[in-house]
Amino acid sequence: MIINEFTMKHLFKTLLAACVLLTAMSCRAATQQKACCGGDCADQKNKAVVVGAARTDVYVPLLKGKRIALMSNQTGMVGDRHVLDVMLDQGLDVVTIFSPEHGFRGTADAGEHVGSSVDEKTGIPIASLYDGKSPMPARATMDKFDVIVIDIQDVGLRYYTYYVTMVNLMDAAVTYGKEFVVFDRPNPNGMTVDGPILDMKLKSGVGRLPIPTVHGMTLGELAKMANGEGWLREGKQVPLTVVPCLNYTHRTRYELPVAPSPNLPNMLSIYLYPSTCYFEGTTVSLGRGTDWPFQVYGHPDMRDRYFAFTPRSRAGAKNPPQLDVLCYGVDLHNMDAEQAIAQGVNLEYVIDAYRDLAAQGKQFLLRTGERNFFNLLMGNTTIYDMIVDGKSAAEIKATWAGDVARFKEQRRRYLLYEE
Numbered sequence: 001m002i003i004n005e006f007t008m009k010h011l012f013k014t015l016l017a018a019c020v021l022l023t024a025m026s027c028r029a030a031t032q033q034k035a036c037c038g039g040d041c042a043d044q045k046n047k048a049v050v051v052g053a054a055r056t057d058v059y060v061p062l063l064k065g066k067r068i069a070l071m072s073n074q075t076g077m078v079g080d081r082h083v084l085d086v087m088l089d090q091g092l093d094v095v096t097i098f099s100p101e102h103g104f105r106g107t108a109d110a111g112e113h114v115g116s117s118v119d120e121k122t123g124i125p126i127a128s129l130y131d132g133k134s135p136m137p138a139r140a141t142m143d144k145f146d147v148i149v150i151d152i153q154d155v156g157l158r159y160y161t162y163y164v165t166m167v168n169l170m171d172a173a174v175t176y177g178k179e180f181v182v183f184d185r186p187n188p189n190g191m192t193v194d195g196p197i198l199d200m201k202l203k204s205g206v207g208r209l210p211i212p213t214v215h216g217m218t219l220g221e222l223a224k225m226a227n228g229e230g231w232l233r234e235g236k237q238v239p240l241t242v243v244p245c246l247n248y249t250h251r252t253r254y255e256l257p258v259a260p261s262p263n264l265p266n267m268l269s270i271y272l273y274p275s276t277c278y279f280e281g282t283t284v285s286l287g288r289g290t291d292w293p294f295q296v297y298g299h300p301d302m303r304d305r306y307f308a309f310t311p312r313s314r315a316g317a318k319n320p321p322q323l324d325v326l327c328y329g330v331d332l333h334n335m336d337a338e339q340a341i342a343q344g345v346n347l348e349y350v351i352d353a354y355r356d357l358a359a360q361g362k363q364f365l366l367r368t369g370e371r372n373f374f375n376l377l378m379g380n381t382t383i384y385d386m387i388v389d390g391k392s393a394a395e396i397k398a399t400w401a402g403d404v405a406r407f408k409e410q411r412r413r414y415l416l417y418e419e
């Protein structure tokens with residue numbers, strides 16, 4: 001089989017990364033120092049990180065005697081206990097649960113509408129914020145509580161919907177005069193800021209604020225920025241309290257104890273998500289319905305590929321793109337995590353697939369028009385045009401470098417943790 005130029009390039013990069021990894025391992029074995037060779041790694045792998053939800057001494061006095069609405073899901077864990085159980089055991093009055101995309105238990109498909117229900121364990125009503133209706137709760141729901149508490153694990157991407165739900169709730173808190181509290185959690189992509197800033201003409205459910213694709217902020221920091229920059233309804237502010245993490249910096253390599261959503265099953269999927277999610281707006285499969293979502297990509301008509309896979313219906317991916325169709329493409333699931341982190345937003349994969357299919361006259365975008373899903377994910381209408389015009393990934397990345405630098409300055413006063 002002929003292996004195309006991109007595949008050879010990818011294989012070379014993988015081999016190079018393996019060599020670098022072996023060198024680093026040898027270096028670590030040769031030293032008794034706590035730090036990694038060439039840099040401080042003392043706080044990696046969750047060492048001593050304490051999430052906001054674990055800091056009951058901070059938030060119980062703040063919330064005692066108030067009626068609470070909790071927005072959380074399966075990621076709201078404090079050790080082996082859910083934050084809801086922790087709050088109830090502390091005598092806090094949780095009267096409503098808000099659930100985001102994927103539902104309170106985190107089992108619904110991406111984009112699947114989730115209805116309201118009742119928590120079986122506690123009997124507390126669950127109000128879905130992802131039911132296909134209004135993104136804001138009705139007045140009748142808002143009148144039942146005094147304060148909204150957020151405890152959910154985000155992954156730091158502009159198109160990941162948990163922060164969108166949070167900002168919509170902040171708007172509701174402004175409208176109905178409610179307090180707002182964020183139990184903060186680390187951002188697994190918190191070491192990276194990259195990608196184009198959202199053009200607010202393309203504001204949508206996968207893009208709510210004028211921030212880069214990878215913003216590098218925790219939800220607590222992002223809530224502070226939305227509040228401080230006047231990004232909420234009518235430029236107003238909500239009474240906001242963030243319960244910060246302890247022993248966390250933006251250099252911390254934080255490995256998630258619970259998968260944040262069905263198709264981000266491991267850390268590599270989270271690190272590759274900034275580069276492969278754009279396939280959601282195309283005819284190319286990104287591995288939903290396989291063991292490697294966001295870690296492979298392919299299409300039935302891609303040519304000269306050494307790797308093939310077939311998406312199947314499964315929990316969390318009931319009807320994945322290219323269902324039951326053999327796809328040929330590229331396997332990234334053995335990539336070293338350091339390599340995946342270092343690339344930030346890498347459009348080489350999208351460009352590779354586009355050029356392959358375009359050369360055959362095959363359809364690439366799912367839909368056309370300014371607000372097609374690819375553009376909504378990308379956050380603008382210009383990058384697809386640059387891809388069509390033959391620009392390289394490096395040339396395209398250079399176009400947003402200045403915006404990213406300005407954003408990093410803009411966000412600095414809202415950061416809670418050392419960069």
